[in-house]
Amino acid sequence: MPIDLPPHEVAAFRRGEAPAPMLDLIGLMACHAIGAARSLGLFDALAAGPLTTDELAEAVGAAPDGLDQLLGLLRATGYVERRDGRHANTPATAAWLCSTSPVDYGRILGLWQAIVEEQWAGLAAAVRSGTPAGGFYTWLAGRPDLSSAFHDLQRGLAEWLAEEVVSLVPLPEASKSLLDLGGGHGSYAEAFCRAYPGLSGTIVDSAVAERSDGNLTWRAADLLTADLPGEQDVTVLFNVLHGFGAADAAALVTKAAGTLRAGGLLIVLESMSEHRGNAADLAFSAGFSLNLWHTQGGGLHAPDTIRGWLEAAGCTAGPWRELTRSPAHALLTANKVADQS
Incomplete structure (x- = not known):
């Protein structure tokens, strides 16, 4: 979960002033969101270049409203980003979650999700x-x-x-x-x-x-x-x-x-x-x-x-x-x- 927490937030979690289990909850949500994105072929579709929500919905065969909600979580957890109204894979996604990545970590993630x-x-x-x-x-x-x-x-x-x-x-x-x-x-x-x-x-x-x-x-x-x-x-x-x-x-x-x-x-x-x-x-x-x-x-x-x-x-x-x-x-x-x- 490549969330870029600022130092003061990290410190608050470490001091117990913020609920550290919340980060695990977000990770659980992100794990399921990644699985859904891979099932849809979302990351592979974006590997060809940035797309609008409607373009991406057409490419993966999804409803734009539901897709927009999924993209919101993937964006918040660092797996996609928005550029001038278009969605794009982040470097972390391109490196690890596309089917053409050197290591397809999505399969590993899916295996461990099922095991746990x-x-x-x-x-x-x-x-x-x-x-x-x-x-x-x-x-x-x-x-x-x-x-x-x-x-x-x-x-x-x-x-x-x-x-x-x-x-x-x-x-x-x-x-x-x-x-x-x-x-x-x-x-x-x-x-x-x-x-x-x-x-x-x-x-x-x-x-x-x-x-x-x-x-x-x-x-x-x-x-x-x-x-x-x-x-x-x-x-x-x-x-x-x-x-x-x-x-x-x-x-x-x-x-x-x-x-x-x-x-x-x-x-x-x-x-x-x-x-x-x-x-x-x-x-x-x-x-x-x-x-x-x-x-x-x-x-x-x-x-x-x-x-x-x-x-x-x-x-x-x-x-x-x-x-x-x-x-x-x-x-x-x-x-x-x-x-x-």
């Missing part, structure tokens, strides 16, 4: 009892439009981070095998195989169709119960552990370590609850962790906790390394210790 409105209904009861509602992937499977947006989001994030991840982690010399646990899109395994031509990747995920494509193979299986291939040179757990509670996440780390040959490399990529990001990044991380807990029974695990799981599984871990492309993500590598018995 539909999946968080029992949040108070879950917090009171300590029992998460769960069922996220069952719910998602029943919403094909949201499922598509969710998986596109996961793939897009992986494609954005993969180049940096590969550059930060040199694989053991002469590595031939890589096991990707939970990376159904295959983007990370593909990036490593592209950087190391002699490498073959196996991707194990419960939500994939079994297939092979060049030096990549997909296998459908539950990570916690499946028999996993052993003697791997490299095994990766990328953005996976946060989907599990502590006990299951620790068990998965142990299973991952068990897939490695002596001296093999285990790589963990995870979102961090505390990181160098700005206030908005940190607030989103807190909401993301709450959502993981409530809808999946997971959460953002502490870096030292993950390190402890690796060491308990017989690995020697290096330092956490923050990514430059995403301040909320960090990498941890660990080598499987040779059996001394």
Whole structure:
């Protein structure tokens, strides 16, 4: 919500002299207004140039009076502006909400709106009892439009981070095998195989169709119960552990370590609850962790906790390394210790 509050108004909200929840209420209204605007094709219509209300109404097939009310809220919340009687997208809208934007954040917004409105209904009861509602992937499977947006989001994030991840982690010399646990899109395994031509990747995920494509193979299986291939040179757990509670996440780390040959490399990529990001990044991380807990029974695990799981599984871990492309993500590598018995 790019409202440009003057400093004295910001100060009043911070002092409690103005009702801070009012800003959240406006954000809720704006979220729905953006969804309606996208359904109408309003932002895309304005991407071609400023239009009057009547011209825009004709372009998107809407009644001018209702459209004018919608534009009023979008203008007040910083998503459109009026120039000489014509409406235009603001820079924020052009950058993030048009279908031609480099990142179509409108799909992300729609996904999260549905998650919060539909999946968080029992949040108070879950917090009171300590029992998460769960069922996220069952719910998602029943919403094909949201499922598509969710998986596109996961793939897009992986494609954005993969180049940096590969550059930060040199694989053991002469590595031939890589096991990707939970990376159904295959983007990370593909990036490593592209950087190391002699490498073959196996991707194990419960939500994939079994297939092979060049030096990549997909296998459908539950990570916690499946028999996993052993003697791997490299095994990766990328953005996976946060989907599990502590006990299951620790068990998965142990299973991952068990897939490695002596001296093999285990790589963990995870979102961090505390990181160098700005206030908005940190607030989103807190909401993301709450959502993981409530809808999946997971959460953002502490870096030292993950390190402890690796060491308990017989690995020697290096330092956490923050990514430059995403301040909320960090990498941890660990080598499987040779059996001394």
